[in-house]
Amino acid sequence: MSDALSEDGSDINQDDSREEDVMTPVELIAKLEEAWLNEKFSPELLENKSEVVECVMEQLTHMEANLQRVKKGDAKASIHRMEIDRIRFVLSSYLRSRLQKIEKFFPHVLEKEKSRREGDTSLLSPEEFAFAKEYYTNTESYLKAVALKRMPPNLQTVDMLKAVPEPCLDSFVFLRVKERQENILVEPETDDQREYVVDLDEDSQHLMRYRTIAPFVSSGAVQLI
Amino acid sequence: MDTQSYLPVQPGVGMEENFLSLDDILLSHERLPARTECTFPRLGFLEKTTDSQDITEGTKMELPLWLSKGLYERKRRVLSVELPKVYREGWRTIFKADPNVVDLHKMGPYYYGLGSQMLHFDSPENPEIAQTLLQTFIGRFRRIMDSSQNAYNEDTSVLVEHLDCLEKTLFRSGQSGLNSFQSWEKGQASQLTASSLVLNYRKRKMTDIQP
Amino acid sequence: MDPSEVEFLAEKEIVKIIPNFSLDKIYLIGGDLGPFNPGLQVDVPVWLALNLKQRQKCRIVPPEWMDVDKLEEMRDLERREDAFTPVPSPYYMELTKLLLNYASDNIPKADEIRTLVKDIWDTRIAKLRLSADSFISQMEAHAKLDNLTLMEINTIRSFLLDSLNCMYKLRSNLQPGSSKGQLTDY
Numbered sequence: 001m002s003d004a005l006s007e008d009g010s011d012i013n014q015d016d017s018r019e020e021d022v023m024t025p026v027e028l029i030a031k032l033e034e035a036w037l038n039e040k041f042s043p044e045l046l047e048n049k050s051e052v053v054e055c056v057m058e059q060l061t062h063m064e065a066n067l068q069r070v071k072k073g074d075a076k077a078s079i080h081r082m083e084i085d086r087i088r089f090v091l092s093s094y095l096r097s098r099l100q101k102i103e104k105f106f107p108h109v110l111e112k113e114k115s116r117r118e119g120d121t122s123l124l125s126p127e128e129f130a131f132a133k134e135y136y137t138n139t140e141s142y143l144k145a146v147a148l149k150r151m152p153p154n155l156q157t158v159d160m161l162k163a164v165p166e167p168c169l170d171s172f173v174f175l176r177v178k179e180r181q182e183n184i185l186v187e188p189e190t191d192d193q194r195e196y197v198v199d200l201d202e203d204s205q206h207l208m209r210y211r212t213i214a215p216f217v218s219s220g221a222v223q224l225i
Numbered sequence: 226m227d228t229q230s231y232l233p234v235q236p237g238v239g240m241e242e243n244f245l246s247l248d249d250i251l252l253s254h255e256r257l258p259a260r261t262e263c264t265f266p267r268l269g270f271l272e273k274t275t276d277s278q279d280i281t282e283g284t285k286m287e288l289p290l291w292l293s294k295g296l297y298e299r300k301r302r303v304l305s306v307e308l309p310k311v312y313r314e315g316w317r318t319i320f321k322a323d324p325n326v327v328d329l330h331k332m333g334p335y336y337y338g339l340g341s342q343m344l345h346f347d348s349p350e351n352p353e354i355a356q357t358l359l360q361t362f363i364g365r366f367r368r369i370m371d372s373s374q375n376a377y378n379e380d381t382s383v384l385v386e387h388l389d390c391l392e393k394t395l396f397r398s399g400q401s402g403l404n405s406f407q408s409w410e411k412g413q414a415s416q417l418t419a420s421s422l423v424l425n426y427r428k429r430k431m432t433d434i435q436p
Numbered sequence: 437m438d439p440s441e442v443e444f445l446a447e448k449e450i451v452k453i454i455p456n457f458s459l460d461k462i463y464l465i466g467g468d469l470g471p472f473n474p475g476l477q478v479d480v481p482v483w484l485a486l487n488l489k490q491r492q493k494c495r496i497v498p499p500e501w502m503d504v505d506k507l508e509e510m511r512d513l514e515r516r517e518d519a520f521t522p523v524p525s526p527y528y529m530e531l532t533k534l535l536l537n538y539a540s541d542n543i544p545k546a547d548e549i550r551t552l553v554k555d556i557w558d559t560r561i562a563k564l565r566l567s568a569d570s571f572i573s574q575m576e577a578h579a580k581l582d583n584l585t586l587m588e589i590n591t592i593r594s595f596l597l598d599s600l601n602c603m604y605k606l607r608s609n610l611q612p613g614s615s616k617g618q619l620t621d622y
Binding site for chain 3: 025026028029033040041059060063075076079080082083084086087089093168170171172173174186187188189190193198204205206207208209225
Binding site for chain 2: 438439440443533537565568569572573575587590591592593594595598599601602603605606607608609610
């Protein structure tokens with residue numbers, strides 16, 4: 001067995017403990033999977049986790065570089081490769097589900113970005129922002145080319161914000177509670193029901209409106225499932 | 226996989242319509258019985274039944290939903306729109322008695338969509354219409370769920386032929402949940418298959434070659 | 437979510453294997469594994485266990501609950517109770533399928549286990565549909581779904597959520613005063 005690999009593992013751990021924000025690789029992968037599922041199931045685009053994405057990428061490149069030095073047919077190397085493939089799958093599925101939402105809600109995503117105050121973190125990573133802008137321009141010029149330019153001059157524009165449906169925050173979601181939350185107000189569905197409060201116990205699972213628990217998704221207190 | 230390269234825009238369902246939804250575009254072409262409440266000067270050529278130059282006040286005609294909505298105004302009465310009979314009281318009573326017996330495809334096929342759109346036109350019956358739409362949906366839910374979650378690998382055309390367009394979409398989403406689970410359970414998910422895009426591409430190429 | 441993605445998550449669960457080779461500790465990004473010694477039990481994630489098994493490098497020790505007596509008890513309880521009973525593993529269905537498909541020679545009475553788990557699954561899915569129907573017809577705003585597994589939720593997810601969405605839109609029709617629904621110019 002090559003010793004190169006056993007040393008690499010400890011290398012990575014040391015790298016991390018030097019950083020201010022101490023997150024072990026194990027926690028990092030957990031964070032990525034959490035973000036992946038949340039993004040898959042939330043009706044709106046969530047805040048980007050580019051920090052997590054970058055750290056995971058770093059880990060992957062680092063590990064891959066080490067694997068380059070290992071002899072062919074090494075038993076450990078094949079296990080490492082399998083793990084890398086699994087992490088890469090989660091990572092790309094996460095990024096892809098974000099791109100899909102950007103395509104679905106592009107005018108609203110860009111509008112939110114425009115009204116963002118200085119200092120607030122952006123919903124989009126720089127790459128995603130570029131993608132959203134390009135998608136907007138492409139859609140606009142496509143509509144222009146196939147139809148709008150043949151319309152009377154006063155009908156040649158389409159208000160994208162109105163034409164593209166907004167994310168529906170009243171959608172229901174399934175969730176599991178990670179940190180107990182008390183007194184969550186559940187709004188009534190019909191006029192003859194009354195509003196009531198529920199406590200969300202740790203590890204309990206619920207079906208309720210996304211709007212009610214959206215803040216807990218971003219704080220990490222609940223996990224969408 | 227449930228990921229698609231093209232995500233069609235969903236219909237608006239309620240009172241709002243989605244501009245880029247094909248279903249909503251088709252819905253907006255549904256014809257409504259209407260009556261003109263003023264003269265439409267020099268538009269007589271549109272109305273084939275008379276030779277007059279204008280469309281006179283009180284003319285009855287069928288207009289598509291999009292045009293009726295455009296011409297309708299609450300303050301100035303240009304047009305009055307009649308309720309299609311499936312939303313009138315007689316039918317509402319039937320829906321109340323047993324929503325499952327009605328063939329919503331024949332009566333629709335945009336029963337919920339058009340019904341919601343009818344609420345744009347002021348009518349004292351609006352609250353009852355809205356209530357009937359909701360109760361009908363709830364009343365028919367169980368049957369749609371059961372049929373979509375049980376019919377595996379069989380011809381579903383009988384199951385969907387009485388469904389409204391919205392219900393059909395739901396039926397399909399229930400079916401895709403069932404089918405993807407079944408094919409996972411049978412281990413078909415782990416077999417690689419060519420993407421339908423590639424298959425179609427090949428077909429197209431073949432026809433291109435043929436003279 | 438595709439069922440294969442749920443299975444992917446299940447593959448992270450830990451099982452015991454008895455390797456027939458020796459290997460030092462492996463430092464994976466997601467945690468350390470090993471060391472591996474022939475004949476000595478060691479904990480590994482399912483994805484690795486299945487891979488080693490396929491290469492005939494180990495024997496898989498079935499999880500404790502994967503046992504005919506225990507599963508029969510669970511099936512009976514599941515049939516008796518109206519509510520969802522606690523499951524032996526949040527991925528019981530996926531693990532059964534994976535382990536029985538790739539390591540049935542390591543699991544005693546594999547066929548009986550397959551049938552029992554399927555019975556439990558069917559009972560639970562029937563309950564799930566019953567609760568979905570009452571959730572819709574009562575127009576509930578909140579449901580507690582403890583003990584429901586991801587794979588179970590997944591079979592009904594898009595259907596139930598789409599239906600709830602439609603119902604929400606039809607219900608907002610009842611409030612004509614809402615700003616929505618005005619004629620819109622694009």
